[in-house]
Amino acid sequence: MPEDRRPTPEENALPNRRELRIALAMRGGVSLAVWIGGAVAELDVLRRTTPDPRGTATLQRGKSPERPAQQQRAEIYASMLRLARYDEVKIDVLAGASAGGLNAVVYGVAQCVGSTV
16 A cells, blocks of 8 residues: 555454453362363363354464364354354453462463463
8 A cells, every 4th residue: 555545444444343251260279270270271262262154163273282172162162152143252351369360370371472271
């Protein structure tokens, strides 16, 4: 585009997307920490899932290798997101106490560096 030409509003328009935004609070307790870790791993698959208009799911890759089971779960999550008419999932707030706080920190760091849980 030439420098003297400004983009039209149509060129600047962002697609109309719906985000499912989640605030996640995790309780403490060592016995819960393992269970919470598994729940967070599932939420991570949900967060990385993008429903494709053609009916498939795109699972954003982390730095860890993906497993076939994760892709299968991503397909299920994508169909649920399509039914609810959401385009993506974002986890905005992570909070926790004791072992739940440790899980929140680990998950927050994993999101920041582009890794999976």
